[in-house]
Amino acid sequence: MMFRPLHRKLSLWLALPLLLSAASGVAYRTGRTWFGMTSKTGGEILSIHSWEWMGKAASLAMIWVIGCGLLFLCLSAAKMLWESRRRVMQSPQKIRLWHRLVGAFFIIPLAASAISGIAYRTGEACDMSEDTLDLLMSIHEGAWLGNDIKPFYISVLGIGLVLVTASGLMLFFRKNKSLPRK
Secondary structure: OOHHHHHHHHHHHHHHHHHHHHHHHHHHHHHHHHOOOOHHHHHHHHHHHOOHHHOHHHHHHHHHHHHHHHHHHHHHHHHHHHHOOOOHHHOOOHHHHHHHHHHHHHHHHHHHHHHHHHHHHHHHHOOOOHHHHHHHHHHHHOHHHOOOOHHHHHHHHHHHHHHHHHHHHHHHHHHHHOOOOO
């Protein structure tokens, strides 16, 4: 279980950037699709989602840090779930049970979103072909499900990330309250 302490510490550092990315991604997609958001407002929200407001180099670095961090959290969660598969449903803490169940449900879509987001941003910086960039964005935003389903997919994925992050933070701070202070 050497992944558990690293998973716990890394998730604490990534919580705010992940929540910001989830909220801005959902706001952009639902705003543009359902609420008639202007392209100017959409561009500003997308700038927050992609960290472009920090500049090109910092944006790419942030996408890599957050994306690789999320990918590590997904992989370490999968490993921990696999190792404790018989005990997953036996947690006495309801928060931990919800964290595990929601996390397990979203592991693959979140990992796909992280990989495609990193690849898209990197490909954009390296002048990758438009066809490849379109494919990566299709994976990232769920366009492969169809344009009618895409905003639902993004909304559910964003809500899932918020739920996993919030329940993880609740577990972190609850656990640390019970530890003796040095």
